Amino acid sequence: MADPRHSISGNTAAKPPRTQFRRPRSKDRDDFWHISQADWAALLEANAAPATRSAARKKLRLIEHVAELMETDVGITVPDFAMCELCRTAGVACRVARGATSMACAKCMKHKKPCEAGPVMQRGQQEQPPSMFSTSWRALDSSSAEIPLNDQHSDVNAGMENAGEERMLQGSPERSVTDKREAGSDTSLLGSSTHSRSNDLEEEHSARRLKRQRQREEDLANEEIEVLKLEAKAARLAMEADVFAAQSEARLMRAVYERRKSIERRR
DNA sequence: GTGATTCGCGGAGTTCAGAG
DNA sequence: CTCTGAACTCCGCGAATCAC
Numbered sequence: 001m002a003d004p005r006h007s008i009s010g011n012t013a014a015k016p017p018r019t020q021f022r023r024p025r026s027k028d029r030d031d032f033w034h035i036s037q038a039d040w041a042a043l044l045e046a047n048a049a050p051a052t053r054s055a056a057r058k059k060l061r062l063i064e065h066v067a068e069l070m071e072t073d074v075g076i077t078v079p080d081f082a083m084c085e086l087c088r089t090a091g092v093a094c095r096v097a098r099g100a101t102s103m104a105c106a107k108c109m110k111h112k113k114p115c116e117a118g119p120v121m122q123r124g125q126q127e128q129p130p131s132m133f134s135t136s137w138r139a140l141d142s143s144s145a146e147i148p149l150n151d152q153h154s155d156v157n158a159g160m161e162n163a164g165e166e167r168m169l170q171g172s173p174e175r176s177v178t179d180k181r182e183a184g185s186d187t188s189l190l191g192s193s194t195h196s197r198s199n200d201l202e203e204e205h206s207a208r209r210l211k212r213q214r215q216r217e218e219d220l221a222n223e224e225i226e227v228l229k230l231e232a233k234a235a236r237l238a239m240e241a242d243v244f245a246a247q248s249e250a251r252l253m254r255a256v257y258e259r260r261k262s263i264e265r266r267r
Numbered sequence: 268g269t270g271a272t273t274c275g276c277g278g279a280g281t282t283c284a285g286a287g
Numbered sequence: 288c289t290c291t292g293a294a295c296t297c298c299g300c301g302a303a304t305c306a307c
Binding site: 057061065104108109112113114115 | 294297
C-alpha cells in the first residue's frame with residue numbers, strides 16, 4: 001500500500017538539508033503550538049551545528065508542521081464527532097492536514113500521541129471517487145451538492161425501483177426467449193402422447209423455473225449491494241457537509257478572536 | 268504527601284524517492 | 288540493489304501539574 005503521507009508534503013529526499021523553517025505566528029502563550037523567540041532562535045542555532053542538527057531539525061519540522069496545521073489552510077478543523085480524545089479533553093480545535101493525508105491531528109502530533117481524527121477523516125475520503133477530493137474540502141460549494149442528499153437517495157432508489165419494475169414488467173431477454181420456446185414446445189406437446197416425453201418436459205420446465213428463480217435472487221443481491229454502496233456514499237457526503245460547516249464555524253471564531261485581539265491592543 | 272493525569276520528548280520503525 | 292535523508296506514527300518513560 002502506498003503511503004499517502006508523501007502525497008501532500010512531497011518527498012524532499014536527497015535534497016540539501018533545510019535551513020529555513022516557518023516560525024509559528026501565534027503570540028499567545030496559551031496556544032499549544034506557541035514558541036518564544038528565544039526558544040526558536042536556540043533551535044535554529046542547534047540546527048546550524050552538525051552535532052545537534054538532527055534533533056533540532058526534527059523539533060523544527062514538528063513545530064513548523066503543527067503551526068501550519070493550526071494557522072494556515074494546510075489544516076482543516078475536524079468536526080465534533082471525529083475529534084480525537086486529546087483535543088476533546090483539552091478543548092482545542094482538532095485540526096488535521098487537508099485531505100487527511102496525515103494521520104494525526106496537530107495536537108497529537110505535538111504530543112506524539114496516537115490520534116483517531118486523521119484515520120476517521122481519511123476513511124471518509126478513501127472510499128470517495130478520486131474527483132470528489134481532487135479539490136480541497138473547503139472549496140466544496142453548492143455545485144458539489146447539486147442534488148440534496150435526500151433527493152439523491154430517493155432518486156437513486158426510485159431509479160433502482162424503476163429499473164427493477166422494468167425488469168419485472170419486460171422480463172429478461174432470456175425469459176422471453178424461453179417463454180416462446182415453452183409456447184412452442186407446448187404446441188408440439190399436443191401431438192405427443194408418450195408418458196416419458198411428458199416427464200422430460202416437466203423436468204425441463206422445473207429446471208427453467210429454478211434457473212429463473214436463481215437469476216432473480218442474484219439480481220436482488222446485486223441490487224442490495226448497489227443500495228449499500230449508495231448508502232455509504234450518502235454517509236460520506238453527510239460527513240463532508242459537517243466538515244465544511246465546522247470549518248466555516250472555525251473561520252468565524254478565528255475572525256471574531258482576531259478582531260477582539262486587535263481591539264484589546266488598541267486600548 | 269500521594270496517586271492520577273497531562274505534558275514533553277527520545278527514539279524505533281516504516282515508507283518513500285533520488286542518487287550512485 | 289543499496290544507501291541516504293526526509294516525513295510520519297506512536298511506544299514508553301520521566302517530569303510537571305493537579306486533585307484529594
